[in-house]
Amino acid sequence: MFDRLLGFRTIQRQVEEKLVQLSFIPSKYFEALYVESSTKITCHTCDICEVEEVTVRAELLRLMKQGEVDTKVELEKFQLFERINSVSVKSKEIRVLMNQYFEELEKKNYDQLVRFLKEASYAGKLMHYSVKGLYNDYDTALERVEELIAVSKKLIGNLVSFRFYDQDDDGTLDYSFEGPEVLIGNAIRDSLQGMIFVGEKVAHIVQTFSYNHKVVEVDEEKLLEKAEKEEKKKKKREQRKSKREKSKKKKE
Numbered sequence: 190m191f192d193r194l195l196g197f198r199t200i201q202r203q204v205e206e207k208l209v210q211l212s213f214i215p216s217k218y219f220e221a222l223y224v225e226s227s228t229k230i231t232c233h234t235c236d237i238c239e240v241e242e243v244t245v246r247a248e249l250l251r252l253m254k255q256g257e258v259d260t261k262v263e264l265e266k267f268q269l270f271e272r273i274n275s276v277s278v279k280s281k282e283i284r285v286l287m288n289q290y291f292e293e294l295e296k297k298n299y300d301q302l303v304r305f306l307k308e309a310s311y312a313g314k315l316m317h318y319s320v321k322g323l324y325n326d327y328d329t330a331l332e333r334v335e336e337l338i339a340v341s342k343k344l345i346g347n348l349v350s351f352r353f354y355d356q357d358d359d360g361t362l363d364y365s366f367e368g369p370e371v372l373i374g375n376a377i378r379d380s381l382q383g384m385i386f387v388g389e390k391v392a393h394i395v396q397t398f399s400y401n402h403k404v405v406e407v408d409e410e411k412l413l414e415k416a417e418k419e420e421k422k423k424k425k426r427e428q429r430k431s432k433r434e435k436s437k438k439k440k441e
Contacts, residue, residue, distance in 0.1 A: 211273050
């Protein structure tokens with residue numbers, strides 16, 4: 190029983206660590222993409238982040254399949270994982286588009302998109318802190334979620350204004366579904382919207398399970414402590430039994 194409980198607890202800790210690690214990748218990726226786009230020099234940190242995302246995602250799926258705890262909690266964690274992973278997937282699309290349309294973009298528009306990448310990196314950090322707070326401090330998690338949503342919505346609003354910008358100064362708003370500014374702007378917007386979804390899921394988990402999580406943790410500690418005591422008693426009984434058997438053999 191002790192080994193079983195300890196095994197479940199270990200898996201849950203590993204899941205938490207990997208979720209936090211996965212949540213930090215988009216911020217690092219946006220920062221690296223900002224450097225790559227502003228310098229026009231390939232940034233290998235982007236490649237490293239892409240490999241890390243694949244590795245961590247695979248490890249998380251493996252761990253989640255091993256978990257045998259409350260179904261509702263596990264379902265929420267898996268949905269959180271899906272939302273974080275979605276942000277990473279959409280972020281990689283931005284890099285492809287930036288490289289693909291680099292020569293077609295006007296310099297002022299390209300520079301503005303680069304600034305958006307820098308701001309998206311900050312939003313990514315807030316997303317990471319909200320997920321991290323989920324396992325450290327619920328109040329901090331909710332504060333970061335609130336800030337994340339505010340920052341992301343403001344940036345999305347700026348992206349909308351940028352995409353509908355009157356570029357030729359003819360008094361009419363320019364918009365083409367195939368325009369590179371629109372395609373890249375939409376990709377950044379989708380990533381930010383994904384971050385908002387992550388924040389909303391974090392807030393939902395805190396509000397729904399915050400009390401239960403605390404109770405579960407206390408109950409788990411008690412169960413582990415009880416199981417550990419039983420394990421020690423079992424070993425002592427086995428030791429006494431072994432001594433009696435040895436003593437009996439000597440007498441014979």
